[in-house]
Amino acid sequence: MSSRKAFKTLKKVFPAEPTFISNQETAEKIVxxxxxxxxxxxxxxxxxxxSSLNPHITNLVLSNPLVLPHSCVKLFNFLQKNPSHKxxxxxxxxxxxRLYQARKFAQMKIVLNVIVTNDNLRCPVSEIASLIEEGPNxxxxxxxxxxxxxxxxxxxxxxxxxxxxxxxxGRNGIEIRERSCIVLLLALRKxxxxxxxxxxxxxxxxxxxxxxxxxxxTILKAYIGRKDFEGASEVLRLMEKDGVGYNVVTSTLLxxxxxxxxxxxxxxxxxxxxxxxxxxxxxxxxxxIINCYCKAGNxxxxxFLLGECNQRGFVPNEHTYGALINGACxxxxxxxxxxxxxxxxxxxxxxxxxxxxxxxxxxxKKGMMDEALKLQDVMEKKGIQxxxxxxxxxxxxxxxxxxxxxxxxxxxxxxxxxVTPNAVCFTILIDIFCKEGNLEEAKRVFxxxxxxxxxxxxxxxxxxxxGYSKNGNMNKARKLKKEMEDxxxxxxxxxxxxxxxxxxxxGKVDEALKLFREMPRRNLTRNxxxxxxxxxxFECIDGMVDEALKLFHEMSRRDITHNxxxxxAMISGLSKDGRTDEAFKLYDEMKNxxxxxxxxxxxxLVGGLHIVKY
DNA sequence: CCCCCTATCA
Numbered sequence: 040m041s042s043r044k045a046f047k048t049l050k051k052v053f054p055a056e057p058t059f060i061s062n063q064e065t066a067e068k069i070v071x072x073x074x075x076x077x078x079x080x081x082x083x084x085x086x087x088x089x090s091s092l093n094p095h096i097t098n099l100v101l102s103n104p105l106v107l108p109h110s111c112v113k114l115f116n117f118l119q120k121n122p123s124h125k126x127x128x129x130x131x132x133x134x135x136x137r138l139y140q141a142r143k144f145a146q147m148k149i150v151l152n153v154i155v156t157n158d159n160l161r162c163p164v165s166e167i168a169s170l171i172e173e174g175p176n177x178x179x180x181x182x183x184x185x186x187x188x189x190x191x192x193x194x195x196x197x198x199x200x201x202x203x204x205x206x207x208x209g210r211n212g213i214e215i216r217e218r219s220c221i222v223l224l225l226a227l228r229k230x231x232x233x234x235x236x237x238x239x240x241x242x243x244x245x246x247x248x249x250x251x252x253x254x255x256x257t258i259l260k261a262y263i264g265r266k267d268f269e270g271a272s273e274v275l276r277l278m279e280k281d282g283v284g285y286n287v288v289t290s291t292l293l294x295x296x297x298x299x300x301x302x303x304x305x306x307x308x309x310x311x312x313x314x315x316x317x318x319x320x321x322x323x324x325x326x327x328i329i330n331c332y333c334k335a336g337n338x339x340x341x342x343f344l345l346g347e348c349n350q351r352g353f354v355p356n357e358h359t360y361g362a363l364i365n366g367a368c369x370x371x372x373x374x375x376x377x378x379x380x381x382x383x384x385x386x387x388x389x390x391x392x393x394x395x396x397x398x399x400x401x402x403x404k405k406g407m408m409d410e411a412l413k414l415q416d417v418m419e420k421k422g423i424q425x426x427x428x429x430x431x432x433x434x435x436x437x438x439x440x441x442x443x444x445x446x447x448x449x450x451x452x453x454x455x456x457x458v459t460p461n462a463v464c465f466t467i468l469i470d471i472f473c474k475e476g477n478l479e480e481a482k483r484v485f486x487x488x489x490x491x492x493x494x495x496x497x498x499x500x501x502x503x504x505x506g507y508s509k510n511g512n513m514n515k516a517r518k519l520k521k522e523m524e525d526x527x528x529x530x531x532x533x534x535x536x537x538x539x540x541x542x543x544x545x546g547k548v549d550e551a552l553k554l555f556r557e558m559p560r561r562n563l564t565r566n567x568x569x570x571x572x573x574x575x576x577f578e579c580i581d582g583m584v585d586e587a588l589k590l591f592h593e594m595s596r597r598d599i600t601h602n603x604x605x606x607x608a609m610i611s612g613l614s615k616d617g618r619t620d621e622a623f624k625l626y627d628e629m630k631n632x633x634x635x636x637x638x639x640x641x642x643x644l645v646g647g648l649h650i651v652k653y
Numbered sequence: 654c655c656c657c658c659t660a661t662c663a
Contacts, residue, residue, distance in 0.1 A: 218654095221654065224654095225654085251654095252654080253654045254654080255654085256654040256655070257654055259654090259655095260654075260655070263655090286654085286655095287655080288654050288655040289654090289655085290655090291654095291655045291656070292654090292655060294655095294656095295655080295656075321655095322656085323655055323656050324655090324656090325656095326655095326656045326657080327655080327656055329656095330656070330657070333657095356656090356657095357657070358656045358657045359656080359657080360657080361656085361657030361658075362656075362657050363657090364657085364658095365657065365658065368658095391657090391658095392658085393657055393658045394657075394658075395658085396658040396659065397657075397658050397659090398658095399658090399659090400658070400659065427659080428658060428659050429659090430659090431659045431660065432658080432659050432660090433659095434659090434660090435659070435660060438660095461659095462660085463659060463660045464659095464660085465660095466660050466661070467659090467660055467661090469661095470660075470661060473661095496660095496661095497661085498660055498661045499660090499661080500661090501661045501662065502660085502661050502662090503661095504661095504662090505661070505662060531661095532662085533661060533662045534661090534662080535662090536662050536663070537661085537662045537663090538662095539662095539663090540662070540663055543663095567663090568662065568663050569662095569663090571663055572662085572663050575663070604663060605663095608663090
């Protein structure tokens with residue numbers, strides 16, 4: 040090829056200098072077209088001009104003040120659909136600047152979302168910042184842009200990237216608002232990364248973010264969810280140290296914490312102390328305290344507080360009524376639940392999906408399956424979607440009525456019904472198979488759930504552990520406990536109760552006692568079931584009655600009320616050992632406590648007399 | 654920044 044010819048070819052590929060001038064001209068032509076088109080969408084046919092576009096022209100057009108921001112967006116959207124003219128990062132920043140000048144912050148967020156989720160555009164914040172034009176507003180724009188970018192990263196759970204922005208602004212004297220920082224804290228909290236929350240908290244302090252009660256509340260809630268009193272107290276201590284007072288949300292969170300841990304007096308105390316702290320209660324606070332009393336089974340007090348709430352001019356909403364209806368259902372008072380539903384409707388509040396589930400569960404627990412199924416029909420008529428709660432509630436109701444086959448059939452078809460089964464669905468299935476003694480099938484479901492990416496939780500393991508221990512396979516039960524701990528799941532009181540029972544039945548009372556003793560070390564509360572199981576364990580073994588009695592009295596000291604099963608076990612143990620007087624004394628005590636002895640108690644007492652006779 | 658529902662154990 041001659042050099043001349045080569046030059047000609049080159050010229051075709053790279054048109055020479057005049058391009059710069061024609062860039063200007065092309066840009067102006069496009070501007071005119073855009074202005075003329077007004078709010079009409081751009082059509083690919085109407086824009087032959089666009090074929091001559093290049094990134095430089097795009098930028099010229101976008102920065103032209105004659106082109107209004109909405110036209111910029113219009114052009115942008117058009118180019119994005121056009122593979123050969125995808126706007127580059129610089130064009131994005133120019134558009135962001137135009138939107139910023141027009142105070143169109145919502146639009147800015149959309150554009151930033153495009154940048155951070157697009158593999159070709161995503162880049163370090165410094166690169167974006169370097170594209171910002173110097174100018175009187177440059178610094179302010181950069182500040183807003185970084186704040187927004189940080190927030191968009193946080194909302195997309197791109198934690199590392201968000202922190203990258205945060206560090207960058209720290210080095211450059213730009214400020215990230217506390218509100219934006221909270222978005223990241225919320226993302227971290229949602230993934231259960233409380234340690235990361237604190238690490239970021241320290242960064243906030245270092246970068247001079249003024250930390251208010253809002254940040255503390257956000258971190259506090261991380262501990263509320265897991266009922267971590269230790270962690271919650273630590274947050275409160277820090278607030279005190281920093282001189283940050285509670286606000287109404289802090290009080291609400293504390294009421295929730297105590298309420299969910301059956302510490303109703305403490306919840307009440309927080310509620311009562313609000314005026315002293317200068318905090319006005321609001322509807323949230325009333326809903327929370329009402330929920331506490333509902334959960335504690337004190338409907339009388341809950342309804343009284345509803346009256347007080349009304350009197351103070353707070354209008355109860357779906358949450359308030361949801362809590363009350365739940366309380367009534369849990370107390371088995373379906374008539375009261377019905378009245379509350381009517382009251383709610385008369386106030387124009389829609390009965391939502393949650394309330395339907397609550398009512399369905401209430402009827403299920405009463406064994407009124409037909410009523411529960413009727414509610415399902417009502418939901419359908421009202422066009423309320425069925426979800427995973429709907430199915431698990433109905434399935435567990437069927438299971439409680441021993442309608443296992445129907446429960447299984449429902450759970451196995453959840454997916455066909457357009458709902459993704461969650462851990463609860465699998466756990467109910469596993470529990471059914473365990474109770475039926477079909478460990479093979481239980482294991483199959485367990486593997487199936489793991490394969491489908493549903494993570495087994497503590498309850499799932501509890502069901503399996505109970506299944507194996509009741510089927511005489513304590514080795515497997517112990518292994519499962521280890522497996523759950525290896526997976527980062529914490530055995531709870533029920534796990535230990537189940538294992539203690541298993542060891543006792545297996546005749547390994549020493550093993551059971553070992554588990555019993557390690558509970559306080561594990562921060563697990565020993566409840567009436569724990570003690571009763573252990574007492575029954577001792578009862579089966581000759582010469583251990585005194586050990587059992589020791590625990591029986593320890594219960595009283597720890598304010599754990601003996602129930603029918605506890606008395607039955609203790610009376611049976613004493614009778615077997617021939618200590619009939621003591622057995623009868625407990626029998627009287629039991630009746631005085633308002634408990635109704637069942638046939639097993641009588642058999643024990645009679646059996647005990649028998650031993651004495653001979 | 655905060656509130657309602659579902660599953661497991663003697």
